[in-house]
Every structure is written in C-alpha cells, then in structure tokens.
Amino acid sequence: MTAIALLLTIIIPLFSGVGMFIFPQKMRRVKEALLILSSLAGLCLSVFLFKQDFTFNLPWIGPGLGLSFRMYNFSAFMLLSTGFFGFLIASYSVVFMQGKKFVSQFYGYFLLCLGFSNGVFLADNLLAMLFFWEGFLVLIFGMIAVGNKDAFKTATKAFIIVGITDLCLMAGIALTAHLSGTMVISSINLPLNNTLANLAFILLMVGAISKGGAMPFHSWIPDAAIDAPLPFMSLIPAALEKLLGIYFLTRIALDLFQFTAHSALSTLLMVVGALTIILAVMMALVQKDYKRLLSYHAISQVGYMILGIGTALPVGIVGGIFHMINNALYKSGLFLTAGSVEKQTGTTNLEKLGGLGRKMPVTFGCFLITAFAISGVWPFNGFFSKELVYDAAIERGWIFYLAAVLGSFFTAASFLKLGHAAFLGKLGSENTKTKEAHWSMLFPMAVIAIVCVVFGVFNQLPLNHLIQPVLAGKLAGHNFSGFPASMKLVVITCVVLFLALVNHILGVRAKGSGLHALDHIRYAPGLAKIYDLAEKRFFDPYNWGLGLVGIISRISLGIDRGINWLSDGLTVRLAYGFSSGIRKMHTGNYSVYLAWSLVGMLVIFGFLVIF
Amino acid sequence: MHALLILAPFLGSFILNLPFRKVNKRLSFGVCAALFLLQMAVILIPDFGLNKINPAALANIFNFDLGVDALSKVMLFCIGLVALVTLCTNSLFLKDSDDKFNFINVLLIAVSGMNGIVLAKDIFSLYVFLEITAVASFILIAFNREELGLEGAFKYILLSSIATVLMIAGIALFFLVSGSTHFAAIHSALLAQDKSLLINLAIALFVSALFIKGGLMPFHGWLPDAYSSAPAASSVFLAGIVTKAAGVYVLIRILVSIAGFSLTLKSVLLFVGAFSAIIGAIAALTQTDFKRMLSYSSISQIGYIILGVGTGTVLGLAGAALHIFNHAVFKSLLFMNSAAVEKALGTRDISKMGGLGSQMPVTGLTSVLGSLSCAGIPPLAGFWSKLIIIIALWSAGFKTYAVIAILGSVLTLAYFLSLQRSVFFGKLNAEFKNIKEAGFSLLFPMILLGVITLGVGIFLPLVLDKFILSFNAVLGG
C-alpha cells in the first residue's frame, strides 16, 4: 500500500502532466481541475507517507540497475514541501495564467516538474536519480520557453548552463559509482581521502549548487524572472530548485561522502556560499524591477544554505536545511506578491509602481511578513535559520560571519527599498483604479505568510520533526530549536537591521524617494564602475562563454568552410562526375559489355596464374 | 525426398497444360501460390516434411543425387518467397488471361530450375538447371515483346551464353582431371593435382562465368539493361532471386565444394566485390530511371554478398547468405514499389515525380523501409547482414575492405535518399494529382515484405548465433 502510494507520488503528476498535452485546447476547465486535483493528490500522498521508512525495488533494465526508491525522513520532508508548494502555486497559477498563451503546456510542464522532483527525492539509485534530474532540465527549458517573446533565448541560456553542470553531475555520478562499485545511494559512503574522491565530490557539488542557483551558475535566473511566466519563478527557482539542489548537496555531504569540517572542500563550499551571498545581494540592491530584484535574492539566499552546509557542523547543516525551507516559503511568497502586483497593474517596474499598500492591503500584508522573514527579523522564520547559520559560520572563521551579516544588512536594505517603492509613497497615476487581487491568488500568499510566522514562533515544530531527524546520529544530543543560543549574535543582528533602517531613512532623505534610497551605494566611488559593468552583463559567465564560443566558432567556421568545400563541393562533384562518367561508359553496345567481361576473365586468369 | 522440390513446380505446369485449359487457367494462380507457400513452409518447418515423404518406390525409379544444407535452405526459402511475390505482382499487370497463364507456366519452370540449382550436387546437373533458369528468365524479360524488353533480353541471352560457354569449358577441364562431374570427386581430384595452369584456367573460367551470371562489375553490362527493360513482375523476380541463385549461389557452392578458398582467389573475390559495391553505388547516384537505379543498386548489393563470400570464413558466408535473403526481400520490395509507381504514373523517370508519398502512402512507406534496409540502417534486416559482413571482413584481416564496405553503405544511403526525396517527398506534380494507390494484389506483397524486413531486423538478433553456427556445416562439407 505504501509502496503504491510512493509510486503514485511520481506517477500521478506524470500522467496528468502528459494528459495536459493530450487533451484538446478547449477543455480548459478540465485541465485546471486536473492541475489542482493532481497537486492536491501529491500533497495528500506526501502527508500519508510522512514518517514512513522503507525501501522499494523495481526490477529494471538489468542486474545492478534496479529502479529502487527509498522513503525516509528527509525524503518525506522534501515530498511534503513539494506537495505543499505544488498545491499552493497550482491554485495560484490557475488564476494567474488565465488569458495567457501556452497555458496547457505550462500546466503540463508544471505537473511533470512535480513528478520529476518527487522522483529525485525518492530515488535510491544514482542512475534513477540522474534520470529524473535530467528530465527536470528539459522541463525547465520548456517552462521558460512558454513565457514572453525573449523567453526562448533565456530558455536556451538556462538549458546550456544547467546542462553543462548536469554533465558535471553525470561525470561525478560515474566516478562515484566507479569508486564505490555500486549505484545504490544508501549503501555509498566514500572517504574523501584521494584525488578521485575529491574530484567526484566537486563534480557532484557543481551539479547540486548549480541546481540551487549559486554563483557562478546563476545568470539565467534573473533573465528568467523577466521572461518566464511568474508561477514558474515562484515554483522552480524559489522553491523546487532550492529543494532539489540543497537536498542533493546535503545528501552528498551527509551520506555519499564522509564530509568533515576543516577540510579543504568544506572551505571551498563556504567560500562559494559567502561569495554568492555578497555578490548576488549587491546586484539585488540596484534592481529596478520587482521580479528581477527578487530573483537576485533567490540567488543570494542560496549562499546562506551553502555556507551553512559547507561548515559541515551539525548546527550549520541544520541551519542550512532550515534556511532552505524558510527561503522556499518566503521567496515563493514574495514571488506570488510580485505576481499579484503584475496581474493587477500590468507591470513590475518599480519606477511605475508606488502606493499600492492602500489599494492591495492583503498583498501588502503578505509582502511585509515575507520581507521581514527574509531580512531576518524576529520572530519570523528567517531570523532563526540565519542565526543558526551565523553560529556555524563564526565557528569556522569571522570572515564568513562578516559576509553573512553584510548580506543580511544589504538584504534588509533592499527590501526596505522594495517595500517603500512598491507599496508606500505616492500612488502612480495609472494605478488609481487598481484593485486587490482575486481571492484564490491571495489564499496561497496568505497561507505561506502564516506558515512563515508559525515556523518562526514555533520553530520547534519544523526543527524537531522535520529537520533534525535528517541528521539523526550526528547531532550528538544537541537541540537547536527555541531561541538562539548565542545572545551576542542576536544583538549584532539587531544592530545590523537597525543600521539598514537608518541607512534607508538617510537615503530617502537624500534622494526623496524610496526607489532611489540606495543610490549612494550604487554610485559609491569604486562600486559605480563595477555596477556599470555588471549591468552590461560583463560578469555573466554565460556571456564569457558565448564570447569564447564566438571566437572558437569563427575559427572553426574557417575549418568548416574548407571541409564543406571538400565534402559538398569536391566530393559530391567528384562522385557525380564519376557517376556520369560511368553512365557514359554504358553505351548500350553489347560488344563493349562482352569485351569487359572477357578482359575481366583474362585478368582473373592472369592473376590466379601469377600469384 | 528433395527431388519433389524440383518435380512439383514442373509437374504443376505440366498438369496445368493438360486438357480442360479453361478450368486450369482459373486454377493456375491458386495452384502456383500454394506450391510456393508449400516450399516456404517446408523450409521453415523441418518436421513438415521433406524428410518424411520418402516413398521407397520413387527412390527406386529415380536416381537423383541431391543435398541440402543451411545455405540451400536460405535459397529455397527466398525462391519461394520471391516467386510468390512475383505471382502477386504479375496478376495486376497482365490483363490477358492467356498471358497470365503463360507467365505462371514460365515462372513455374524457372522455380523448378532454381530449386534444381540449389539442390544439385553434380556440376553438370547444376549447369543444366542453370540453363533452365536462364531460358525461363529470357522468356520473362521478353515477355511483353516490347522493343526495349527484347533488346534487354537479347543482351542477356548473349552474355549469358558466353557465360555458359565459359562454364562448360570449365566443366570440361574439371571433367578432364577427375573423370567425373560430382562435386566430391572433383574436389578430391583437385586436391591430388599440383597447382597447375590448367586448374587455374578452369577456376578462372568458372568464376568469370558466374560473375557474368551474377552481374558483378565489370561483368555486369547486361544487368541494368535487362532489369530495367523487363516487365514489372519479371524485374521483381530477376532482381529478387534469379541472379542470386544463378550467379552468387553457384559461385559460393563451387568455391565451397570444389575450388576451396585460396588466398589469391579470396583477393579476386574481395576486389571484384568491393569494386562492384562502390562503382555500382556511384553509378546509381545519377540515374534518372527508377528501375535502372535499382539495377545498379543490385550490382552494388551483390558486391556486398561477394565481399562476404570472399572472406572464406563461416561468419562471412553466413553474412552473405543473410544478405542474399535480405536482398531478395528488399530489392523485390523496391522493384514492386517502382512497379506501383510506374503503373500509376506511366513513367519511370524520377525527375518527373515528386510528392507521391501523400497519394501512395503504402508504397511510399514500404519503399522507405526497403531503402533503409538496403542502406543498412538499424533496426532493419539489412543492417544485420551488412554488419556481419563487415565484422567478418574485419576479423578475417581485410580491414581495408571493411572500410570500403562502410563507405559503400554511405553511398547507398546517398542515392536512396535522393531517390526518396525526388519520388515520394517534395511537391506533388500537378499532372499526377489524381493518381491512386496500387491495387490490393500489389499492396499485399509490399506490406508482407515490409513486415518481413522489419520483423527480421528486430527478431534476428535472437537467433543470429544459431543461424551463423549452422553455416559451419556448409563450409565443412
């Protein structure tokens, strides 16, 4: 029964997803109902499966390649989260996607995404996991591609970046399987004592953090924020990608390898995390678009999780995972508020927004809660997870802690700016008739906001029941729930948040508007140049790659032309010339044919005699 | 009692020509089809019976020395299959009932002759049956007594006569040194001889004669003319099986049972095979006549078979036999496609065609199957035989020839793609807007052969090793 339920969590979304493509365009209502029901079924199944622990094998393509699934507390937690976000965002997108193009394609991809991510979470075999993981890649491409005009280009960009890192993952999996001699995840536990193992770890890590969206594999996300349909942003980069990436990173660090603190790899991960926090948040500061700003935060926040897990300390890992779920919550909440603003006003450009707080009070409320959460204000959930990460970071080095705190400062500052620009200030003349969004769009936002508060105030609930079981034996009796242990760090956090507020007020005084409150950072000496370059996408590795590809392609074009001339021109002309020559030799005169035969016979005779 | 395979078609045509012609004419199609089906069944189901039907009385009266091995079985099956298909094709093309009846009679004679070739263990009997087949094919080519058909028939008669003269000369020399015409006797006599000029002459005569019969380059002059000018059904029959039975099979039989594989002989075979495979394919590239292109393609494919034979290994022989079977299937199929197109359009000029796929879907689809199988695209049947031949070449140490064989495959694909593009795809010529798909009696064999190509391609790997192993006995005996 449980095994069937387990399979159903994958099969139901897959089948109904495929159904979306099969059913005719006109059955819109049916499709919407199917979307909601399937995602609801996913949620119910995950609730049903919660706290179960078993392995389930399906014989597959041959010996050693069994399709095995494993259900245990981490998978259950992930499944529950997927079901939760899937259901909420599904009900949101039913309203949001009305009147857009490619609706049924989007629904189809949406459901398939749910199915595939469930597959990743449940797979207990590296090959099976890779299958679902790669499937996800295609879906990302599909989902972005159904957005606006430039979406296809962005989709290609995403596909290439994620595809290349997935190749790394593939290589890593091959190497891991080679080293351990098995593909079964639960029986792999490699020591990191040789070069190959380290290489395998790094390759797998690249795959995982790229899925999570960390720097330098992030550059498609901000573009997708503009081009892709909004529920996509809310579901994939905000929630599912983080879940997938961090889930797998945790599995790598906890299960696949004997990953220890104070190792070089740990430091590497932490550096990646810290850099991601700072660089992404710096970019977020200066964005003038609601969605783009959020997308940079989606990147920045992943830095905290990587930093936390990278410490390889129980407190860091718990903090990382806790931050992952928190981030999924508030970030998808924030994207949903962006969606309702876009739906009601038709734009997400901050220059054109303002004063929406009075017109859309519920949205504003949800925004406030989620913004507080992301900035790490007590008693919202972000506060607690960040404190745990801080705790771990300071144990590994003050520089990491500094990066994290600085990130926190900028996060708070940019959200003050965002809130001020969008919801406070003067109401734009075009938006005087703006109304509150439809209730079915408000409902998911509200639920998420409430969960944010609940996970903050009652943080024992997620920590004790969802997260700490994952580490099981490694906790050594610690319990990280409740109020943060270190008062010193809490005080510093408060000071930092206060400074952000002060900074904002000063900025508003100086420039006279919330939108430009951070211009003093944007145009600070030294930073201005870098920002200019960044806005021209000078730092986008994808663009570097494109430039390199351009050079290579110009070189290879020359070679190709030569080969082309050889193959198309010369060879083909030669073949055809030869062919018509042969045709001319067939004159229709039987004497000629007879002569050929006789000469052939004599040659054969001569050959046989001579040799 | 394998003699029944020779006797039955002959007696069939004999009985059909007894009095009550009107009744017989009506029966002829059914009788003929039943005979061919029976032949296939006998080969496919060993217990069905040739071994069981062994009336002692018959054995006492007749003294036939016949033998069967894996290679003959493949050939017998192909003969039955192609003859059946030819029968179906013919029933659509000849309107006159007398013509139809005559065609069936000649077909029966040809099948009887080919079964004789396949079963004979005596070199002179083999020659006699070769001539029976040849005479029947002459009649089949000239059947409509159209100008081009007669021209093609005359060229075939001439070249074929030269081949038989060479062959009789070879037989005479073998007879001279052995005093007998039986395979085994000649073989042992040859073993006793030194490597003399006379023996080399005999072998050269024989091999050249069979190269002419099989249409290998540069002995092929008659083949494109005869194939392209023959009536539709006759082309199917000739290209599908006659040249393989009369040329390639006999060559294999002579090499295996009499001459043996010396290195020089192997190099001759490999060179001629590779030459035919490549030059035939190149010549096919620029053909504008549908059937002529298929004829050159036949030359090229026979080259592959000879390449397989030329390795002198069990694997190569098995590949050659498999390719004979595959070639019988896909080349009959393609000639039937050309027949259907010609019937619908009244022309064979490729440059005038285009977009027929929409009007003739079955023809288009099956021709794609046939072409791809011919070019050796997996999972179709042609892939396996070409693969085996190439592997055999490689493992026998003839790596250059293996590479040439692969190159030939590319060329094959090239001309078939251009054929498909200009016939079945592209824009439909307005002139041919109202054409219809061919009749049922043509569609049925096309679909049958298409299914065989696909089915064999998919299921062959299951029995491939068994198939190859059964050729141990061929080479051993």
Next chain:
Amino acid sequence: MFLDLIILILLVIAALWTVMTRSLLRASLGLALVSAILTLIMFNMDASLAAVFELSVCAGLIPVLFISVISLTQPLTFKEAVEHMRSRMARFWELPLIVLILGVILVLLSAKFKAKLPALETQASARFVLWHLRQLDLLGQIIILFGGVFGVAVLFKERKKRG
C-alpha cells in the same frame, strides 16, 4: 592421328568460312558444315551417341532455324550489299591471320597445360550412363524443353489486334 589433325584443321577452316562469308544463307550452311565435321570427329573418337545427336540436331535443326529467320527478313538492296561487303572485309580480313598466329603460339604453349589424369577402370555404356546415372540431367532436359515450348508460345505468338 594424321587424319584427326586434318579433320580438326578442316573444322577451323569451316568455322572461318562461316564467320567470314558474305551471305547469311551461306553462313548458316557453313554452320551446318561445322557441325557435320564435328560429327566426324566424334565418330572418330568413339562417341557415336553424341555424334548422332550432333548430326541430327545441330547440323539439321539449327541451320534450318536460322535460314527460316533469314527468309522472314528482307534482303539487302544492292547499294547496301556493296557497303556491307566493304565493311565486312575491313573488319574480318585479319581473322585468319590471328587464328594462324594464335595456333602457332598455342602449339608452343601446350606443353605447359598438363594435368594428372584419373585412372578409370570400368566402362559403362553411354546409354546406361545417360539413362541411369544422369537421370537428373534428363529431368532437366525435359523441363528445359517444356520451357522452350512456353517460350515459343510466348515469343512467336501472333499479336492480337494491337499490331
């Protein structure tokens, strides 16, 4: 031995005449002559059964077949005949020369073509061999005759209406 040689030389001369003669009719008769001389050789070599067949069929039937064809076709006009004769002379004059030279070469080379001959003891009669040992050939002959009949039926049939 000497007689044999004479007859063989006669055979070649007859063949040369057959090939080189201007008139088709005479060529057909020449072919009959070749067959007749071949029959002589066969008798000389104790192959009486084959000789009888050769005489009756090849010297009789086949020239008759050719002559009947020639009679069905129109004779050439005088101008054509002259042209024809000239071109024939141009094409055929070297043939006797070739034959002669090749003959000499072959005589010189003939020593090289040697083979071990089998030692055969029992001598069955030709009739016995034909009727008892070569039954498969006989069957083949019957079939090919049958096929020839069909061939005649197909190829010599008068065309209905279509002309």
Next chain:
Amino acid sequence: MVSAIFVVLLLVIGIYCILATYNLIRVLIGVEILIKAVTLLIIAAGRQNGNMALAQAMVVSIIVIEVVIMTIAVGVVLGIHRYNNSLDSRKIRKLKG
C-alpha cells in the same frame, strides 16, 4: 590434347565473330561456334580420361539445351526485327547510361 588447341582457335573465331559483326543472326552463329568448341572440348576430355560415356551424356544434354536457347534467341531476334525492320545490332542500343 591437340584438339584443345583447335578448341581455343574456334573460341577465338566465335568471339571475334560476335564482337565484329553487326548482324544479330551472325552473333547467334558466333555463339553456336562457341558451343561447338566446348562440345569438342568435352568429347576430347572424355577421350583423354577414358570416361567417354559420361562425356557423351553431357554432350547430348548440351545439344538439347543449345537448341532450346537458340530457339528462344531466334524468337527474340525476330521480335527485334519486327520493331527495327532490320537485324542491325547498332539499332539495339536504346538502353544505355
């Protein structure tokens, strides 16, 4: 063995005839001469190795086959004559390429 030399000479005459003539009937006569040559070869071989009975049996078969083939060939030539109104071999070169 002497007769073998004459067989070769006959073969050359026959081949030359086929290659050099423009008349279809003469082509068939050339083929006939070729067949005569190999018939002689078989008889000579039988004479040499002593198995004349088998040689005669073969010759009989060859003669029968020869007649049938010639009949068919004559039929085809007549058919060609009907179209071209001539026996000229240069007129049967329509199939080419």
